[in-house]
Each structure stands twice: as C-alpha cells, then as structure tokens.
Amino acid sequence: xxxxxxxxxxxxxxxxxxxxxxxxxxxxxxxxxxxxxxxxxxxxxxxxxxxxxxxxxxxxxxxxxxxxxxxxxxxxxxxxxxxxxxxxxxxxxxxxxxxxxxxxxxxxxxxxxxxxxxxxxxxxxxxxxxxxxxxxxxxxxxxxxxxxxxxxxxxxxxxxxxxxxxxxxxxxxxxxxxxxxxxxxxxxxxxxxxxxxxxxxxxxxxxxxxxxxxxxxxxxxxxxxxxxxxxxxxxxxxxxxxxxxxxxxxxxxxxxxxxxxxxxxxxxxxxxxxxxxxxxxxxxxxxxxxxxxxxxxxxxxxxxx
Amino acid sequence: xxxxxxxxxxxxxxxxxxxxxxxxxxxxxxxxxxxxxxxxxxxxxxxxxxxxxxxxxxxxxxxxxxxxxxxxxxxxxxxxxxxxxxxxxxxxxxxxxxxxxxxxxxxxxxxxxxxxxxxxxxxxxxxxxxxxxxxxxxxxxxxxxxxxxxxxxxxxxxxxxxxxxxxxxxxxxxxxxxxxxxxxxxxxxxxxxxxxxxxxxxxxxxxxxxxxxxxxxxxxxxxxxxxxxxxxxxxxxxxxxxxxxxxxxxxxxxxxxxxxxxxxxxxxxxxxxxxxxxxxxxxxxxxxxxxxxxxxxx
Numbered sequence: 001x002x003x004x005x006x007x008x009x010x011x012x013x014x015x016x017x018x019x020x021x022x023x024x025x026x027x028x029x030x031x032x033x034x035x036x037x038x039x040x041x042x043x044x045x046x047x048x049x050x051x052x053x054x055x056x057x058x059x060x061x062x063x064x065x066x067x068x069x070x071x072x073x074x075x076x077x078x079x080x081x082x083x084x085x086x087x088x089x090x091x092x093x094x095x096x097x098x099x100x101x102x103x104x105x106x107x108x109x110x111x112x113x114x115x116x117x118x119x120x121x122x123x124x125x126x127x128x129x130x131x132x133x134x135x136x137x138x139x140x141x142x143x144x145x146x147x148x149x150x151x152x153x154x155x156x157x158x159x160x161x162x163x164x165x166x167x168x169x170x171x172x173x174x175x176x177x178x179x180x181x182x183x184x185x186x187x188x189x190x191x192x193x194x195x196x197x198x199x200x201x202x203x204x205x206x207x208x209x210x211x212x213x214x215x216x217x218x219x220x221x222x223x224x225x226x227x228x229x230x231x232x233x234x235x236x237x238x239x240x241x242x243x244x245x246x247x248x249x250x251x252x253x254x255x256x257x258x259x260x261x262x263x264x265x266x267x268x269x270x271x272x273x274x275x276x277x278x279x280x281x282x283x284x285x286x287x288x289x290x291x292x293x294x295x296x297x298x299x300x301x302x303x304x305x
Numbered sequence: 306x307x308x309x310x311x312x313x314x315x316x317x318x319x320x321x322x323x324x325x326x327x328x329x330x331x332x333x334x335x336x337x338x339x340x341x342x343x344x345x346x347x348x349x350x351x352x353x354x355x356x357x358x359x360x361x362x363x364x365x366x367x368x369x370x371x372x373x374x375x376x377x378x379x380x381x382x383x384x385x386x387x388x389x390x391x392x393x394x395x396x397x398x399x400x401x402x403x404x405x406x407x408x409x410x411x412x413x414x415x416x417x418x419x420x421x422x423x424x425x426x427x428x429x430x431x432x433x434x435x436x437x438x439x440x441x442x443x444x445x446x447x448x449x450x451x452x453x454x455x456x457x458x459x460x461x462x463x464x465x466x467x468x469x470x471x472x473x474x475x476x477x478x479x480x481x482x483x484x485x486x487x488x489x490x491x492x493x494x495x496x497x498x499x500x501x502x503x504x505x506x507x508x509x510x511x512x513x514x515x516x517x518x519x520x521x522x523x524x525x526x527x528x529x530x531x532x533x534x535x536x537x538x539x540x541x542x543x544x545x546x547x548x549x550x551x552x553x554x555x556x557x558x559x560x561x562x563x564x565x566x567x568x569x570x571x572x573x574x575x576x577x578x579x580x581x582x583x584x585x586x587x588x589x590x591x592x593x594x595x596x597x598x599x600x601x602x603x
Contacts, residue, residue, distance in 0.1 A: 012447075014444055015444045015447050015448065018444060018448065019448060019449070022448075022453060023452075023453070023456065026453065026456045026457065026460065027456065027460075029460055136585065136588060136589065137581075137585060139588060140532065140581065140584040140585040140587075140588045141581045141584060141585065142536050142539065142540065142580075142584070144539070144540060144543045144556075144559065144560075144563075145559055145577045145580060145581055147563075148559065148562065148563035148566060148573055148577070149573070149577060151563075151566070152566045152570065152573060156566065156567055163567075239449065242449070243449075243451045243540075246451075246544070247540065247543065247544065250544065251563065261452070261455075262544050265455055265456070265459045265544075265546060266459075266545065266546070268459070273452075273456065273459075276452070277449060277452040277453070277456070280449050280452065281447075281448065281449050281452075284447060284449055285447055288447065
C-alpha cells in the first residue's frame with residue numbers, strides 16, 4: 001500500500017511540473033506587465049519596481065527562482081494586494097472554500113446515493129422517472145444558472161435567506177445547494193445505474209435466497225459493490241466542486257480562493273493566478289489519489305502492490 | 306415443425322431489404338420520445354438563433370432611450386423586455402444563442418479533429434509511440450483545464466477564434482481514448498491487412514480505413530461533447546472573461562441578468578431558460594443517440 005502511494009506520488013511529479021511550467025509561461029506571454037497602468041509610470045520607477053520583483057532577470061532565471069521558491073512553499077508576492085503574499089491569500093481563503101466545498105460534497109454523496117438507490121429499487125416506477133428527470137436537469141443546468149435563480153426566488157422574492165454576505169450559517173445554505181446540485185444529480189445517476197446491475201448479480205440473489213431482509217441485502221451487500229463507480233467519480237466530482245466554487249464564491253461574495261482567482265485574472269495579478277492554479281492542481285492530484293485508495297479498500301479484487 | 310411454411314420463392318423474387326446499423330440506430334432513436342422532443346426543441350432554438358434576429362421587431366444594436374429596463378411590453382414589440390441600455394432582450398437572446406451554439410459546434414469540431422487523429426495514430430502505430438502519446442493524455446487528464454482556458458482568454462481575450470480553439474483543445478482527451486480503443490481492434494482486421502498487402506501507405510490506411518470505421522462511437526461522443534463545450538463557454542463568459550461586448554452569448558446575458566435581477570427579473574429569466582433548455586435537450590439527445598447505437602447499454 002505504502003509503495004503504491006509513493007509510486008503514485010512520483011507519477012504525479014511530471015503532471016505537477018507541467019502545471020507549474022504552463023501557468024508560469026502562459027502568464028508571462030500576456031501583454032502588459034503587472035505594473036502597466038493607464039498612466040504610464042516614469043521609466044526609472046518602473047525599472048525599480050521590476051528590479052524589486054526580479055522581473056528584469058532573464059526568463060529562465062525567473063522560472064528557476066520561482067521553482068525554488070515553490071519548493072519552499074513560497075508562491076511569491078501578490079501584485080495587487082500589496083501587503084500580502086500569494087501564500088497568505090491562499091491559506092487565508094482555503095478554510096472557507098474547503099468548508100463550503102466539503103459540505104457540498106458530503107451533501108452530494110448522501111442525497112445522491114440515497115436517491116439513486118431508491119430509484120434503482122423502484123426501477124421504471126414514477127419515483128424512478130421523476131428522480132432521473134430531476135437528475136438530468138441537475139446535470140444539464142450549470143450552477144451559475146442555478147445560483148442566480150435560487151437567489152432570485154428564495155432571497156429576493158421570498159426573503160427567506162440573505163442575498164450574499166458571509167459569517168453565519170444562513171449565508172452558507174444557498175452556495176452549498178448551488179454547488180452540490182450538479183454533483184447530487186451525477187451521483188444519483190451513477191448510483192442508480194450500478195445499483196440496477198448489482199441487484200441482478202449472483203451474490204445479491206444468494207443474500208436474498210438465504211432469507212435476509214431486503215433492507216439488509218441492499219445496505220450491507222449491494223450498496224458496497226454499487227459504490228465503486230461513485231468512488232471513482234469522486235475525483236471528477238471534487239474537480240467539479242472546485243471549478244464551481246470559482247463561480248459560486250464570486251456570485252455570493254464568499255471570501256474563499258475561488259473568488260481570488262476570478263479577481264486576480266481580471267486584475268492581471270499574475271502571481272496570484274499562478275498560485276491558485278498550482279494550488280488547485282496539487283489539490284486535485286492528491287484527492288484523486290485518495291479516491292483511488294478508497295476504491296482499493298472497497299473493491300477486494302484490487303490489491304495495490 | 307408443420308406450421309412453419311417455407312416460401313423459398315419469396316427470397317428469389319423479392320429482394321431482401323437489409324437494415325444497416327445506421328438505419329437500426331435511427332429507428333431506435335425515433336422510438337425514444339425524450340430524444341425526439343429534444344431534437345425538435347433544438348431545431349426550433351437553432352432556427353430562432355440564426356433566423357430570429359432578422360425577424361425580430363428590433364435590431365441587435367438598436368438603443369431605445371424611452372425603454373430602459375422595460376419589462377416585457379407587447380405593444381412596443383419588446384417581448385422579453387429591454388436591458389439597462391435600452392436594448393431589446395429578445396433579439397439579444399437570439400443573437401447570444403447564435404454565438405453560444407457556434408462556439409459549441411466549432412469547439413467540438415476542433416476537439417474531434419485532434420482527438421480522432423491523436424487516438425487513431427496512437428492506436429495504429431502502437432508500441433513506444435502509443436505509450437508516449439497515451440501517457441501525454443494521462444498527464445493532461447489531471448490538469449485543471451478550466452484555469453488554463455481562463456488564462457488563455459485573459460491573455461488573448463480579444464480574439465474569439467482563440468476561445469473556440471482553446472475550449473476545443475482541452476476537450477479532446479476522451480475522444481482520443483475512445484478512438485484508440487477502436488483502432489486497436491480494427492487494425493487486426495483482414496481489410497486493413499489487405500490494404501497493407503496492396504501497398505497503401507500508413508497515413509492512407511488511417512484516413513481511408515481506420516477513421517471511417519470508428520465513426521459510430523465518435524458520433525455518440527460528439528453529441529455529448531457539444532453541451533459540455535457550451536457549458537465551458539458560458540462559464541467563462543459568465544465570469545466576464547469570454548465573449549466581449551458588443552458580442553454576447555448566453556453566458557454573458559445570464560451574467561448581466563444576475564447583476565440586475567433585483568430590478569429586472571426578465572433579464573435573468575429568459576437567457577437562463579434558453580441556455581438551460583438547450584443544454585437539457587442536448588443531453589437528452591446525446592443519451593438517446595448513445596442508447597440508439599448501443600442498445601445493450603440500457
């Protein structure tokens with residue numbers, strides 16, 4: 001097991017390197033530097049600024065320096081938020097993003113698995129059709145459409161929840177729903193599909209024929225096997241939550257990392273854009289690895305050597 | 306045994322009508338109500354988007370200072386209302402649809418071109434080349450692509466074509482895998498061997514024999530790629546980094562609508578409805594096509 005984890009981590013190095021290299025050079029390609037303003041700075045001041053941030057070094061040296069700093073966990077200074085380093089901004093926003101994203105994914109798993117299982121047990125019933133119809137809507141309609149619509153109807157029309165803001169539980173409800181809905185839909189569809197297959201398999205027939213109550217058959221035996229596709233979907237689900245959070249945090253004004261990314265991209269705050277991209281890249285790699293390990297625990301046919 | 310009456314003359318006199326894979330798939334698709342309804346709705350939306358702007362009572366760049374943020378007003382011909390600049394939302398929604406649909410189709414074509422050639426070459430050449438090419442796909446899989454597309458649009462924001470290419474260039478990975486799998490089984494077939502024996506070049510074998518035979522799965526995947534690509538475009542446009550004024554797309558309109566929804570609900574509801582219905586129909590149609598081609602998957 002440990003060997004497998006180490007092997008996977010080593011395998012992630014080229015991916016990581018590509019993420020860093022791509023984001024570094026893409027941002028350097030951009031026209032205008034972080035200090036180009038509408039009113040041009042006097043050349044001496046600009047030269048001094050460039051020097052202070054080592055932006056006058058040759059590109060390869062800047063890249064090597066950036067790599068070296070990264071190795072020490074230093075993402076460099078933010079060009080827009082003057083007194084903060086990118087690392088401080090990311091670590092400052094991460095708990096918020098992780099909280100919202102984490103609740104959303106737990107909610108998606110809980111509701112998605114339950115709904116999918118019920119739909120599979122009552123296959124081709126009205127309940128099944130309505131669940132799957134709802135799931136199709138959840139998959140097709142993007143969360144940046146769901147979020148404004150929720151805000152419009154629930155906050156503006158009904159006045160039940162605040163439109164935006166952060167700090168209390170009531171501020172979290174709408175963002176979490178908007179973030180979780182597409183994943184609930186996807187997980188429900190996956191669970192239904194694999195559950196229908198599993199319910200027809202031999203070990204479930206054995207469990208039924210030895211007289212186990214249906215509930216035990218489903219929860220103890222079938223569910224575990226039916227969870228495999230869901231677990232392998234966890235990686236994409238996390239990636240979906242992360243990209244979704246970029247939008248949701250922007251819409252609801254949540255002080256997480258996702259919002260920084262949008263603002264940084266619009267402000268041309270290059271180091272922050274790079275920092276967030278790399279941070280999310282690493283996060284996605286690690287969570288994918290975690291999903292694979294959980295998969296191994298659930299599927300006895302897989303042994304990590 | 307006795308009640309089976311054989312009519313040997315029938316086969317001789319009437320030509321037996323064979324049903325091709327395509328005919329079969331088409332018939333199955335027509336029996337899928339959700340897919341048929343989705344197809345019809347999509348055709349209507351397509352017509353509205355491409356022909357609608359010419360028929361609408363107001364033109365897309367017309368600004369009317371008497372109707373600013375006006376709710377739907379049938380007497381003045383503003384069926385969807387106007388935005389805060391006094392522009393007709395009906396024609397803007399149609400126009401936005403044209404941009405969104407075009408990006409969806411063009412980006413899908415780009416991903417199709419890259420994915421099919423990448424997969425076919427990797428599968429057909431095999432060996433070390435295959436290993437290397439599929440390793441590249443594996444690595445690209447774990448990249449947070451949306452961020453790179455956003456970076457690209459930030460850098461080259463003014464060029465819409467680049468956005469098509471960028472979105473297409475990040476959505477070819479699944480296609481490459483599917484085509485490679487197909488190619489691996491195809492290249493052992495006799496007709497490919499025959500082509501080899503008669504001295505056809507590798508490139509021509511891939512072009513004439515491999516690629517046309519992978520078409521079934523590729524079409525299934527294409528119908529599922531279009532909504533994904535449209536989603537990406539509207540995502541980026543929603544953030545204000547994709548399609549720029551005076552052009553608009555559904556993503557741009559939804560974003561504008563979300564900003565002003567406390568004073569004008571019509572700016573949010575209509576673009577949201579069009580975008581959602583289109584994506585929903587594309588998904589249903591994609592599912593239908595998949596079931597039609599692969600009935601045992603149901």
